[in-house]
Amino acid sequence: PQTIYLKDYKPFGYVVDDVHLTFKLAPNSTRVVSKITFSPNPDATDRQFRLHGEQLKLISSKINGSDVSPVMLDDGLLVDAPNETFVWEAEVEIAPEANTALEGLYMSNGMYCTQCEAEGFRKITYYPDRPDVMSVFTVRIESDLPVLLSNGNPVAQGEGWAEWHDPWPKPAYLFALVAGDLVNHPDRFVTQSGKDVELNIWVRPGDENKCAFGMEALKASMRWDEEVYGREYDLDIFNIVAVDDFNMGAMENKGLNIFNSSCVLASPETSTDANFERIEAIIAHEYFHNWTGNRITCRDWFQLCLKEGLTVYRDSQFTSDMRSAPVKRISDVIELRGRQFPEDQGPLSHPVRPESFQEINNFYTATVYEKGAEVIGMLKLLVGDDAYAKALDMYFDRHDGQACTIEDWLQVFEDATGRDLSQFKRWYSQSGTPRLAVSEKFEDGTYTLTFKQHTPPTPGQDVKEPQVLPIAVGLLAQDGTEVTPTTVLEMTEAEQSFEFSGLDAKPIPSILRGFSAPVVLERTTSREENLFLLEHDTDPFNRWEASRTLAREGLIAMITDGVGSDTLWLNALKTAVADSTLDPAYRALLLSLPTQSELAQTLFEQGVTPDPMAIWTATDTLREDMAKSWADILPALVEETKVTEAFKPDAEQSGKRALAASVLAMQTRLDGGAVAKAQFETADNMTLQLSALTCLIQADAAEDALKAFYDQWKDDRLVMDKWFGLQVGAAKPADAANCAKALTEHPDFDWKNPNRFRAVFGGLAMNHAGFHNADGSGYELLADWLIKLDAKNPQTTARMCTAFQTWKRYDADRQAKMRACLTRISETPGLSRDTTEMVSRLLG
Numbered sequence: 001p002q003t004i005y006l007k008d009y010k011p012f013g014y015v016v017d018d019v020h021l022t023f024k025l026a027p028n029s030t031r032v033v034s035k036i037t038f039s040p041n042p043d044a045t046d047r048q049f050r051l052h053g054e055q056l057k058l059i060s061s062k063i064n065g066s067d068v069s070p071v072m073l074d075d076g077l078l079v080d081a082p083n084e085t086f087v088w089e090a091e092v093e094i095a096p097e098a099n100t101a102l103e104g105l106y107m108s109n110g111m112y113c114t115q116c117e118a119e120g121f122r123k124i125t126y127y128p129d130r131p132d133v134m135s136v137f138t139v140r141i142e143s144d145l146p147v148l149l150s151n152g153n154p155v156a157q158g159e160g161w162a163e164w165h166d167p168w169p170k171p172a173y174l175f176a177l178v179a180g181d182l183v184n185h186p187d188r189f190v191t192q193s194g195k196d197v198e199l200n201i202w203v204r205p206g207d208e209n210k211c212a213f214g215m216e217a218l219k220a221s222m223r224w225d226e227e228v229y230g231r232e233y234d235l236d237i238f239n240i241v242a243v244d245d246f247n248m249g250a251m252e253n254k255g256l257n258i259f260n261s262s263c264v265l266a267s268p269e270t271s272t273d274a275n276f277e278r279i280e281a282i283i284a285h286e287y288f289h290n291w292t293g294n295r296i297t298c299r300d301w302f303q304l305c306l307k308e309g310l311t312v313y314r315d316s317q318f319t320s321d322m323r324s325a326p327v328k329r330i331s332d333v334i335e336l337r338g339r340q341f342p343e344d345q346g347p348l349s350h351p352v353r354p355e356s357f358q359e360i361n362n363f364y365t366a367t368v369y370e371k372g373a374e375v376i377g378m379l380k381l382l383v384g385d386d387a388y389a390k391a392l393d394m395y396f397d398r399h400d401g402q403a404c405t406i407e408d409w410l411q412v413f414e415d416a417t418g419r420d421l422s423q424f425k426r427w428y429s430q431s432g433t434p435r436l437a438v439s440e441k442f443e444d445g446t447y448t449l450t451f452k453q454h455t456p457p458t459p460g461q462d463v464k465e466p467q468v469l470p471i472a473v474g475l476l477a478q479d480g481t482e483v484t485p486t487t488v489l490e491m492t493e494a495e496q497s498f499e500f501s502g503l504d505a506k507p508i509p510s511i512l513r514g515f516s517a518p519v520v521l522e523r524t525t526s527r528e529e530n531l532f533l534l535e536h537d538t539d540p541f542n543r544w545e546a547s548r549t550l551a552r553e554g555l556i557a558m559i560t561d562g563v564g565s566d567t568l569w570l571n572a573l574k575t576a577v578a579d580s581t582l583d584p585a586y587r588a589l590l591l592s593l594p595t596q597s598e599l600a601q602t603l604f605e606q607g608v609t610p611d612p613m614a615i616w617t618a619t620d621t622l623r624e625d626m627a628k629s630w631a632d633i634l635p636a637l638v639e640e641t642k643v644t645e646a647f648k649p650d651a652e653q654s655g656k657r658a659l660a661a662s663v664l665a666m667q668t669r670l671d672g673g674a675v676a677k678a679q680f681e682t683a684d685n686m687t688l689q690l691s692a693l694t695c696l697i698q699a700d701a702a703e704d705a706l707k708a709f710y711d712q713w714k715d716d717r718l719v720m721d722k723w724f725g726l727q728v729g730a731a732k733p734a735d736a737a738n739c740a741k742a743l744t745e746h747p748d749f750d751w752k753n754p755n756r757f758r759a760v761f762g763g764l765a766m767n768h769a770g771f772h773n774a775d776g777s778g779y780e781l782l783a784d785w786l787i788k789l790d791a792k793n794p795q796t797t798a799r800m801c802t803a804f805q806t807w808k809r810y811d812a813d814r815q816a817k818m819r820a821c822l823t824r825i826s827e828t829p830g831l832s833r834d835t836t837e838m839v840s841r842l843l844g
């Protein structure tokens with residue numbers, strides 16, 4: 001496969017003045033007629049007229065009304081074109097029903113829909129399918145289906161057809177079309193300047209009772225973007241469509257967002273609190289793209305973080321405002337460490353702005369998204385809130401309607417603040433997670449913190465330069481009072497010291513408050529100091545971090561030295577968890593343990609080969625000890641977390657249920673599942689039902705409940721995804737692969753549906769000790785199915801190959817087994833470009 005480089009960027013030889021598309025829909029023979037006006041691009045030197053196109057049957061092509069005979073290429077066509085404005089017309093035939101890759105125009109349960117980002121439009125018609133080519137689109141859809149949707153505003157419709165016009169110039173990746181037998185959940189929104197916008201969520205008949213929450217989230221997002229960023233919606237109508245077969249979460253097509261049904265449909269009976277929160281965030285994310293992504297888009301795909309990092313940052317701000325800011329921050333850091341750190345520390349490591357790729361779909365990663373958002377958070381911390389607001393206003397002002405780069409983005413900050421951001425820019429170009437070592441000194445009333453930063457080599461980058469690190473620090477006195485409130489230290493050197501003078505006694509530092517930079521803090525803090533911070537830190541993040549560190553260190557000691565649970569920590573944590581003045585959601589996070597994968601990574605970094613089974617056992621032992629030693633506080637926690645009002649998926653109730661779920665897990669260890677069984681039987685919402693079922697599975701007492709759950713929910717696809725996923729995810733290590741295998745033989749295992757495939761195999765990959773079971777059965781099963789899926793759906797296959805990204809952490813035997821699986825995948829005849837690239841990077 002061909003490698004594309006950032007440094008090779010060249011503008012297209014022509015600009016597109018307008019696009020007219022007519023779709024004559026038919027499952028196996030859809031005709032797409034295009035009429036596009038091109039003019040020479042004054043900014044380009046190369047006037048080659050080459051259009052992208054894949055899997056298209058060209059019926060006819062004309063320039064200025066005369067037939068032309070293009071040179072047909074593997075990935076498009078080439079024609080002699082005039083060096084002046086001209087009209088290109090083409091008719092192509094495509095087969096949506098045969099499209100199992102779910103990219104381009106495809107069918108899902110009788111409904112037509114599209115997914116064009118990143119390079120799917122070229123499967124719809126011949127076009128310069130690149131984000132810097134922007135145009136106004138007019139679309140005519142001809143079909144007998146009752147609902148026909150595209151971008152922009154509706155222009156006209158009649159029996160069997162509809163026309164849409166999108167006045168905002170956009171790249172082809174934001175094009176969308178939907179046609180189906182759909183019903184809508186309608187609403188309206190009046191923008192801050194008084195414009196009335198029609199809102200709809202379109203779903204399959206039967207799902208209309210699952211739209212209300214998403215609609216509220218949409219309106220809240222629209223209001224929030226006006227209030228916080230001054231961004232108003234810009235069309236007469238905003239449509240959201242739910243589709244069952246979708247490769248990712250959702251897509252921000254202009255005026256017509258398309259969602260994986262799992263990311264928009266919600267009801268108390270079928271969705272957990274976590275589902276509700278995720279849906280709210282994704283609806284916000286896609287909506288926020290209207291400005292950060294659509295009005296201002298990316299020049300090329302290397303700049304993906306320009307829209308994704310910023311939009312993730314914005315959606316996390318939104319969630320912090322809607323719910324609890326500390327809880328959101330901690331959850332984001334758990335995610336970052338769980339998904340981005342392993343990526344950045346393994347063979348798939350790449351910069352936030354990659355410099356080359358073979359298949360761009362492989363770079364919609366935690367690094368581009370989540371680390372990309374962290375970079376913006378650091379920038380805001382460094383320049384301050386006011387300067388951030390000023391820079392953003394300038395960004396929208398200066399670049400509206402353009403396709404931009406990271407250079408444009410940073411320039412705005414330089415112009416707004418007068419700062420030189422050339423060193424900061426390394427965050428976009430250097431891959432890997434910086435490690436930050438700290439030492440301290442106290443002398444004559446002056447406390448000195450000395451930091452050393454170091455980023456280990458990553459693929460293609462052996463040497464790293466120091467990065468700008470905003471390090472938020474607070475100092476506490478021995479009695480727990482704060483002597484120095486949070487101060488942001490700006491580290492720019494490889495090694496740098498910061499002094500705090502005028503202190504009476506040596507303080508206790510609270511370093512990297514709020515996780516102010518995405519680094520690994522290498523500080524051997526004594527157990528006493530962490531216990532102190534767990535009790536006294538005023539920064540909620542670092543208070544949580546202290547407990548997490550104690551948990552991790554305790555578990556590592558149990559694994560490597562065979563010691564018992566850290567009872568001092570368990571007691572301190574018990575006090576915090578019993579403290580009813582603390583937010584229940586926060587307490588639930590306080591008592592969550594580091595993941596087994598995180599423990600494996602820590603051991604690996606300490607030079608110890610992680611044994612997944614030993615990690616599982618230590619975790620299980622600790623949970624057992626926690627349940628036993630906290631038995632006396634459980635009844636009060638049960639009382640405190642009872643929700644008596646009607647179900648609401650808000651921060652308050654979901655926090656209580658989150659804490660209650662942890663309590664139930666402890667109770668189950670003590671009573672074998674009696675309380676969980678009762679809860680399962682009486683639960684009137686999915687959060688309670690599922691937490692009970694999880695406990696029963698872990699107590700080996702779930703046989704009846706699993707059957708009852710199946711009977712109750714067999715007709716609800718999204719709930720059945722949970723049923724599939726939970727069984728594998730919660731299976732005992734030795735059973736996980738067998739469980740997954742048995743489920744693949746279940747009649748409801750529709751493996752071509754990405755949600756169902758991910759339920760089973762995502763569940764397996766997340767079951768650390770199960771996936772890494774010593775006999776290699778987890779690896780083999782996953783490899784078998786990845787090979788099978790690749791022939792149908794390369795994108796989802798390639799993404800799931802990341803299950804192997806940590807293979808170098810483990811012992812020689814496991815490494816050999818994983819390498820053999822990866823090699824077997826790579827040797828599959830006809831393997832997709834997507835999976836080929838992933839496997840070759842993984843094998844390094």
Ligand code: B3K
Nearest residue numbers: 117118250251252361364
């Ligand atoms: N921009 C889309 C993701 C497209 C993924 C293409 N493989 C959704 C989002 O980030 O909002």
Ligand code: ZN
Nearest residue numbers: 285289308311
């Ligand atoms: Zn996005």
